[in-house]
Amino acid sequence: DADVTQTPRNRITKTGKRIMLECSQTKGHDRMYWYRQDPGLGLRLIYYSFDVKDINKGEISDGYSVSRQAQAKFSLSLESAIPNQTALYFCATSESGTFRSGANVLTFGAGSRLTVL
């Protein structure tokens, strides 16, 4: 089984619908992240959580919300989906504190492709 599992892997929905993308991990990491990827752009951070009681906005949080249900689970919601939220979404985890050299090494899920019509 994958260390970081995202569901669904693919979803097509309509404008105005509520969508939830789920992420679960078996790494035992405290930190979890949601990123969005669009063609020609780098991964952009939507929300991140350093532990169950800690939720932080990233650079593009408008239109999104998250829930950290447990250390291992972090879900991303689109309350009312719009077409420009069509993208590939990645969940990631990392250890708290430094890792080896101090680099914040992320472990990514396989991605959830969302299409909003």
Added chain:
Amino acid sequence: DQQVKQNSPSLSVQEGRISILNCDYTNSMFDYFLWYKKYPAEGPTFLISISSIKDKNEDGRFTVFLNKSAKHLSLHIVPSQPGDSAVYVCAAQETSGSRLTFGEGTQLTVNP
């Protein structure tokens, strides 16, 4: 503004030759730099990192070089293998353990 930039969307090399992937950054506060590798339908996987206090880090066939004065880093793969064909993504972070800023990625194709 794009603080981490990979100006080459794609690179094609012959098997056995060297692959050089480039990354430029603008933020002088970046402390660590990472390279990730991404295959289709998979998430990025960590490849190699380098601290800003070093100018080179090597791991097998992969070497990352950092030129702080030029705000430039590069990933060298020697020798290149067909299985290295993937998207390579450069990332940077300001302080130990903090959030990452990612480049757009470069598609590497290694031809047999």
